[in-house]
Every structure is written in structure tokens, then in C-alpha cells.
Amino acid sequence: MPHIPSYRFSRRIAATPRSMIREILKVTERPDIISFAGGLPNPAFLDTTGVARAAEAVLSEDGCAALQYATSEGFLPLREWIAGRYKARFGLSVDPGDILITHGSQQTLDILGRIFIDEGDAVAIEAPGYLGAIQAFSQYMPKFHAVPLGEEGPDPTTYAGVLEQARPVFSYVIPNSQNPSGITYTTGCRKELAGIHEESSTLLIEDDAYGEIRFNGEKRPSFGMLLPREKVVLLGSFSKIVSPGMRLGWLCASKEIVDQAVTAKQASDLHSNILAQRILCRYFQENDISTHISRITRAYSAQCSLMLRLMDELFPGEIRYTRPDGGMFIWLTLPPGCSAMELWRRALKENVAILPGTPFYTDGRGDQGVRLNFSNSDEEKIVAGMTRLAGVLKGYLKEC
Amino acid sequence: MPHIPSYRFSRRIAATPRSMIREILKVTERPDIISFAGGLPNPAFLDTTGVARAAEAVLSEDGCAALQYATSEGFLPLREWIAGRYKARFGLSVDPGDILITHGSQQTLDILGRIFIDEGDAVAIEAPGYLGAIQAFSQYMPKFHAVPLGEEGPDPTTYAGVLEQARPVFSYVIPNSQNPSGITYTTGCRKELAGIHEESSTLLIEDDAYGEIRFNGEKRPSFGMLLPREKVVLLGSFSKIVSPGMRLGWLCASKEIVDQAVTAKQASDLHSNILAQRILCRYFQENDISTHISRITRAYSAQCSLMLRLMDELFPGEIRYTRPDGGMFIWLTLPPGCSAMELWRRALKENVAILPGTPFYTDGRGDQGVRLNFSNSDEEKIVAGMTRLAGVLKGYLKEC
Numbered sequence: 001m002p003h004i005p006s007y008r009f010s011r012r013i014a015a016t017p018r019s020m021i022r023e024i025l026k027v028t029e030r031p032d033i034i035s036f037a038g039g040l041p042n043p044a045f046l047d048t049t050g051v052a053r054a055a056e057a058v059l060s061e062d063g064c065a066a067l068q069y070a071t072s073e074g075f076l077p078l079r080e081w082i083a084g085r086y087k088a089r090f091g092l093s094v095d096p097g098d099i100l101i102t103h104g105s106q107q108t109l110d111i112l113g114r115i116f117i118d119e120g121d122a123v124a125i126e127a128p129g130y131l132g133a134i135q136a137f138s139q140y141m142p143k144f145h146a147v148p149l150g151e152e153g154p155d156p157t158t159y160a161g162v163l164e165q166a167r168p169v170f171s172y173v174i175p176n177s178q179n180p181s182g183i184t185y186t187t188g189c190r191k192e193l194a195g196i197h198e199e200s201s202t203l204l205i206e207d208d209a210y211g212e213i214r215f216n217g218e219k220r221p222s223f224g225m226l227l228p229r230e231k232v233v234l235l236g237s238f239s240k241i242v243s244p245g246m247r248l249g250w251l252c253a254s255k256e257i258v259d260q261a262v263t264a265k266q267a268s269d270l271h272s273n274i275l276a277q278r279i280l281c282r283y284f285q286e287n288d289i290s291t292h293i294s295r296i297t298r299a300y301s302a303q304c305s306l307m308l309r310l311m312d313e314l315f316p317g318e319i320r321y322t323r324p325d326g327g328m329f330i331w332l333t334l335p336p337g338c339s340a341m342e343l344w345r346r347a348l349k350e351n352v353a354i355l356p357g358t359p360f361y362t363d364g365r366g367d368q369g370v371r372l373n374f375s376n377s378d379e380e381k382i383v384a385g386m387t388r389l390a391g392v393l394k395g396y397l398k399e400c
Numbered sequence: 401m402p403h404i405p406s407y408r409f410s411r412r413i414a415a416t417p418r419s420m421i422r423e424i425l426k427v428t429e430r431p432d433i434i435s436f437a438g439g440l441p442n443p444a445f446l447d448t449t450g451v452a453r454a455a456e457a458v459l460s461e462d463g464c465a466a467l468q469y470a471t472s473e474g475f476l477p478l479r480e481w482i483a484g485r486y487k488a489r490f491g492l493s494v495d496p497g498d499i500l501i502t503h504g505s506q507q508t509l510d511i512l513g514r515i516f517i518d519e520g521d522a523v524a525i526e527a528p529g530y531l532g533a534i535q536a537f538s539q540y541m542p543k544f545h546a547v548p549l550g551e552e553g554p555d556p557t558t559y560a561g562v563l564e565q566a567r568p569v570f571s572y573v574i575p576n577s578q579n580p581s582g583i584t585y586t587t588g589c590r591k592e593l594a595g596i597h598e599e600s601s602t603l604l605i606e607d608d609a610y611g612e613i614r615f616n617g618e619k620r621p622s623f624g625m626l627l628p629r630e631k632v633v634l635l636g637s638f639s640k641i642v643s644p645g646m647r648l649g650w651l652c653a654s655k656e657i658v659d660q661a662v663t664a665k666q667a668s669d670l671h672s673n674i675l676a677q678r679i680l681c682r683y684f685q686e687n688d689i690s691t692h693i694s695r696i697t698r699a700y701s702a703q704c705s706l707m708l709r710l711m712d713e714l715f716p717g718e719i720r721y722t723r724p725d726g727g728m729f730i731w732l733t734l735p736p737g738c739s740a741m742e743l744w745r746r747a748l749k750e751n752v753a754i755l756p757g758t759p760f761y762t763d764g765r766g767d768q769g770v771r772l773n774f775s776n777s778d779e780e781k782i783v784a785g786m787t788r789l790a791g792v793l794k795g796y797l798k799e800c
Contacts, residue, residue, distance in 0.1 A: 007570070007601060007602075007603045008569075009515050009660050010514065010516055010517055012514060012540075013514060013660050013664055016663055018666070040469055046467040046468060048463025048464060048467060049463075051459060051467060055455045055459060056455070056456060059448055059451060063451070063452065066645055067646065068440060069440055104670060107668060107669040110667060110668050114412060115409050115412075115413040116407065118410050118412070135666065136667050136668075139667050140410070140412075169408075201407060203407045244468060245468050245673065246675055247503075247670070247671070263416055263418055264416070264539075266535065267506070268506065268510050268668070269504050269506045269507035269647055270532075270647070273645065273647045273673045274645040275451075275646055
């Protein structure tokens with residue numbers, strides 16, 4: 001019998017990095033592990049009672065509409081709520097028709113990669129950059145151009161150089177409490193970057209997954225206020241303020257872009273879960289989301305402060321780390337010669353999980369970086385975990 | 401000031417046909433229109449009470465887990481339920497680990513296109529073929545090879561010729577009550593096609609969206625029973641038996657394929673809505689789905705029979721149409737010289753919506769075909785709609 005050749009997979013999927021986070025999370029599911037590796041919101045602030053009330057109302061009042069096919073653009077009252085939130089937070093006037101509801105930020109990133117990236121196209125991304133974005137965009141085989149992050153955001157001169165030389169189709173940034181670094185761009189940095197984009201053909205994509213979770217510091221403008229609508233795409237998510245399990249997020253852009261994104265959404269999965277969209281919308285009608293967000297913010301702020309205080313007290317002086325003013329992550333930099341992967345292995349032996357930095361870089365660098373999550377934790381875990389991690393660090397630093 | 405060039409969109413999205421169904425559905429939302437254009441299940445069988453009970457139980461008992469991040473593979477008890485259903489329906493032994501939960505069939509198709517199609521790869525598809533599949537695959541820019549459908553399925557000799565000459569990466573088929581034709585492959589045809597795939601490197605993708613909605617006729621084997629696991633991917637959906645609004649479906653394949661599909665799923669949207677997965681699973685635990693499916697099947701069967709009887713009585717003899725034994729659609733073929741687009745325009749003037757056949761073809765043909773939906777209707781609408789359509793057809797046939 002002749003040998004029947006087997007199928008083979010696409011070049012695209014071969015080019016897609018596996019989500020290291022998800023692989024690592026599998027390890028950290030062990031109950032004896034104290035994990036700072038994941039990126040989960042604190043389950044204490046998942047309002048199951050409020051969501052249950054909203055679900056009951058939706059299913060008893062609009063049950064058929066909530067279970068039937070719906071439009072690709074998303075549930076209009078939910079898009080109106082988002083438009084209202086842009087107005088309240090930034091004074092930004094947004095037409096609900098310029099908003100597309102997606103199955104979470106990851107899908108928004110996939111859709112943007114899909115409608116903008118041809119193989120070999122240049123894409124600008126922060127270094128370190130969000131690994132979910134690297135994964136989503138990688139499928140469309142761009143050439144990544146990394147823009148190093150400083151404490152105030154990317155250096156404008158370097159940023160301008162990348163845009164001028166590489167001419168990226170878009171630049172993807174998380175200006176508020178960035179994942180993984182925890183850095184928030186200063187207002188001055190934002191204005192300089194906006195000025196650069198004004199003169200460039202590169203679209204700016206602002207992912208604002210963490211902007212609502214801000215502990216302190218002055219209010220910063222959205223790029224949506226600094227750039228004309230056709231030069232910026234605004235991304236948002238309900239994962240950090242209500243529920244990640246519902247997988248709902250959005251993009252807000254010019255009509256021309258939304259039009260293409262809707263085609264990509266149709267081809268992706270027709271429309272976002274309409275039961276979840278209606279439950280979420282009802283939840284916002286029945287609950288004061290600002291109060292809920294304040295509670296989350298206070299708790300995360302306290303957890304972040306505690307972690308930083310312990311790091312200040314216990315960690316060797318050679319370890320540098322960011323001091324976030326919001327979000328869910330602290331970024332730690334090891335001294336030259338140390339490896340985050342090796343630290344990960346040693347910490348795991350002490351039942352502490354961290355996330356090594358390599359998957360946040362597009363060029364194999366990052367093994368000096370470590371992402372620590374403070375949201376999905378509590379005082380006891382933070383104290384025990386930081387104490388153990390300090391011990392591991394002290395031992396490891398003597399060797400490298 | 402120099403002219404700033406604007407962004408441009410990817411070749412991929414330019415190659416993706418807009419979903420004509422969704423554009424046409426917008427027109428048919430007018431309450432004065434009797435529509436046979438859509439593909440919606442009958443809202444009378446959306447069990448809002450049962451789903452509400454399941455939602456209440458999930459949110460009160462496992463609320464936090466239902467709102468938190470979850471695994472990309474999908475909720476294990478739901479995958480176990482699907483495996484059990486394969487056993488009950490076909491005697492097929494399936495490991496729940498070989499099942500990936502997706503955001504509905506459209507996403508399954510997108511994922512399969514993503515992991516298998518490189519630009520220019522050959523893909524085999526029925527003619528007429530499911531437009532959602534054409535749309536999903538088109539994004540990855542394959543070369544489509546159409547296999548004409550006869551009353552018993554594709555002609556095996558023609559089918560073998562396509563596989564031999566074009567060497568498609570996969571062949572996508574809907575053997576049960578196909579969308580749009582309503583045709584069910586005979587058991588003999590299935591066995592012949594399976595034999596052809598045994599000798600070929602082409603993977604067979606069986607989409608079984610309508611297999612549970614079968615009115616009459618002998619039981620037909622799934623390709624999962626006729627081919628070794630590594631040669632077939634089985635697709636399923638909850639849209640036709642419980643709710644399309646929840647956007648949940650699955651694929652079942654070899655571990656090697658599931659592994660790649662999980663990577664694509666992670667990059668697409670991390671995981672499927674876990675609240676909806678848990679509600680659905682709970683719904684199956686608390687309700688007898690077979691009884692529910694019997695109710696749907698009886699109603700659709702009666703609606704299909706009524707429609708066929710009226711077509712037999714009222715339509716001009718030159719009009720040919722299929723006689724489905726399940727599913728949701730009848731396919732109508734106009735005499736040479738007639739245009740389905742023109743018929744669509746004329747019918748709309750009489751407030752009747754039909755779906756012209758062109759989007760079901762990958763080569764611009766199909767304007768002699770019309771898809772009629774009988775599921776989302778009732779006796780009164782079918783009588784009024786068929787009477788009006790018969791009148792339109794009689795007038796139009798005199799002119800073409």
C-alpha cells in the first residue's frame with residue numbers, strides 16, 4: 001500500500017507563539033502554589049449576586065432576544081453605555097455606531113491583525129509588550145519593531161525614528177498601567193507621540209484595559225482626545241471591571257475601520273454572545289459601576305503597596321522594579337547575567353510562581369524581566385510569597 | 401503641509417465576502433416582510449425558562465468560576481456531555497480531550513481555515529456550499545474547488561477527481577440536511593467518499609449542524625464512523641438545538657489537530673464564554689434534550705411539509721426544488737435564463753424575502769438558485785408567503 005501523505009498545518013499557526021501564560025497557569029492551579037504569574041482579577045470582586053439578578057431580569061423580560069441570533073455590531077444599548085462612559089471619563093464624543101462589541105480584548109487584537117496586517121508588514125509594539133497582542137498579531141506574520149519603554153513611556157525620539165524608518169501599519173500601545181510593566185505614560189509623552197502620529201501614516205491603537213483601575217496620580221488624556229478619530233483605534237474590555245469569563249470587550253474607531261472590523265467579526269464568529277451582552281448591559285443599569293470600580297481600585301492599590309513595601313524591605317538592592325499607579329502588574333528587572341527562567345524554576349521549588357519576561361518580547365530578549373501580578377492575591381499570600389521570593393532571589397543572585 | 405498617506409487594509413479582508421445573509425436580514429427585519437431569507441431557529445423553541453433556571457443555579461452555586469477566566473479547551477463537563485452524545489447517537493468513542501469548545505460553528509470554521517490554509521492552498525467545498533464557510537475560509541485566500549451536489553450527495557467519481565487533481569488540504573461537507581440545499585448524503589455515497597479519503601491526504605471536515613433535526617428516513621453514519629480519527633474533523637453546534645445567541649459549538653478531532661486548534665483559539669479570544677458554557681451544561685443536566693429536539697423536529701417537519709405541498713400546488717412546473725428530510729432549508733432552481741437576484745427584487749416588492757443563490761458559490765455562479773428557510777416561520781406566514789411567491793414566479797417566468 002502506498003504511503004498516504006498526512007495533512008500539514010499552515011505557516012501562520014506555526015508562527016503563532018503558544019500562550020506561555022496559559023501553559024504556566026496550568027502549573028499554578030496546584031493549590032499549594034502561591035502564584036503571581038497569572039493575570040486574573042481578584043475573585044472577591046466578581047459580583048455574582050449582581051450578575052445573577054441581571055441574568056434573571058434579561059431572561060424573564062427579553063429571553064427570546066437574548067437566545068436568538070443578533071447583529072454583528074453588538075447590542076446597541078451596550079454600545080450606547082460605552083459611548084456614555086467615554087463622555088464621562090474623557091469628555092469624548094463617540095457615536096455608538098463607531099463601536100464594535102467583541103469577544104474580549106484578545107478577539108479585538110485578532111480582528112485588528114486580520115484587517116491590517118499583510119505578511120511582512122511592519123508593526124510597532126512596546127518592549128516589553130503585551131504577550132496576548134504579540135500572539136494575536138504573530139498569526140498574520142508581521143515584522144515587529146519594538147519600542148523600548150522608559151518610566152514615562154516610550155522615548156519620543158526613538159518612537160519617531162521607528163515610525164519614520166519602518167512605516168508600521170499600526171503602533172500598539174497600552175498607555176495606562178501597561179501589561180506587563182505597570183508603567184503609565186506621562187501626559188507630556190502622550191502629547192509628543194500624538195504629534196508624531198499626526199505627521200505619520202501609522203495608526204495608533206490604544207488598549208485601555210487597565211485605565212479604570214487607577215490608584216493615584218493626575219488624570220491622563222486618552223489618545224482619542226489627542227488625535228483625530230481616523231488616526232486612532234480605542235480598545236476597551238469588561239474583563240477587569242466586571243467579568244473576564246463573559247469574554248466581552250470592544251473597539252472604537254472611524255466608520256471606515258469599524259466597517260472592515262464588522263466583516264472580520266462576521267467571518268470570525270458572526271456576533272458576540274448576546275445573552276452575555278444583555279446581562280452586562282442590565283448589570284450597568286442596575287448597579288453603580290463607579291462604586292464597584294472604586295472598591296476594586298482600593299483593594300488592588302493596597303495589595304500593590306504591600307507588595308512594593310515588602311520588595312523594598314526584603315529584596316536585594318540590585319533588583320529594580322516599577323512602581324505602578326494602577327492596573328495589576330509590577331515589572332522586575334534582574335541584574336545582568338541572571339535568568340528569569342532560572343528564577344522561575346527556583347521559585348517554583350519554593351511553591352511560588354512568577355512569569356518570566358521572554359514572551360513579552362518579539363526578539364527573544366526579556367530573560368532579565370519578570371512580571372508579578374498583585375490583583376489575584378491577598379495580604380497573607382503576598383507576605384508569604386514575597387518572603388519566599390526574596391529568599392530565592394538572595395540565593396540566586398550570589399550565583400549569577 | 402505634505403499629504404499624509406492613510407492606512408490601508410489587508411489583502412485578506414479585501415478577499416473576504418461580506419455576509420450577504422446578514423445584509424439581507426437587515427432588510428427583512430421590517431415587520432411587514434414575510435421572510436424565508438434567514439437561517440434562524442424558530443423562537444417558539446428557545447427555552448427561556450429552562451435556560452433561566454440553569455443560569456440561576458450556575459450563578460448561585462459556581463458564580464465565581466462562571467465569571468472568571470477559564471481554560472481555552474472549554475468546560476470539561478460540557479465536553480464530556482458532547483462525547484456522551486457521540487456515543488449515544490453513533491456509538492462513537494470520543495475522548496473529551498479531543499473536543500474544543502468554540503464560539504459557534506463560524507468560529508470553528510475560522511479556526512480550521514487558520515490552522516490549515518496557506519494562501520493558494522486548494523480547498524474542496526460543495527456547490528452550492530455553506531456561505532459562512534466560504535466567508536471564513538476566504539480570509540485565508542485558498543483556491544476553492546467546487547464539488548457539485550446531486551440528490552444523493554456529491555458524485556463520487558467527480559469527488560475523487562477533485563481530490564486527486566487539486567489535492568485540497570481539506571474537503572468541507574455538510575452531509576445531513578445541507579445548508580443551503582437541504583440534501584442528505586446517502587449511506588452509499590458516504591461510504592464511497594470515505595473510501596476516497598482513505599487513499600488521499602485530504603482531511604474531511606464534517607459539519608453536522610443539522611443532524612439532530614431529522615424528519616424521516618433511515619439513520620446515516622457519521623464520517624467519524626467511516627474514517628480513522630486522524631482523517632476527519634467533526635463539527636457540531638448548540639445553535640439549532642438550544643440557542644444561537646450563546647454562540648457555542650465545537651470541533652472533535654485528533655489530538656494533533658486539537659492541539660493546533662487550541663493555539664488558534666487562544667490567539668482568537670483566549671476561551672469561550674464560560675458563563676454560557678456552564679449554563680448550557682447545567683441545562684443539559686436538568687432537561688431532557690431528546691424530548692426538546694423531538695418537539696423542534698416535529699414542528700420543522702410540519703412546516704417543511706406544508707411549504708412543499710404549497711409549492712407542489714402553486715409553483716409553475718418549471719421550478720425544481722429539493723425535498724429535505726431535515727434541517728431548515730429548501731433549495732429551489734429556476735429555469736435557464738431566470739435570475740434569482742431579479743426574483744428577490746420582485747418578491748421584496750410583494751413583501752416576501754428569499755435568499756438568492758450566488759453567495760453559496762465560490763465562482764460567481766448560483767444565480768439560478770434560491771434558498772428558502774422554513775424553520776423561522778408558521779403556518780399563516782408559509783401560506784401567505786408561498787401564495788405571493790407563486791404569483792411573483794408566474795409573472796417572472798413569462799418574461800425570462
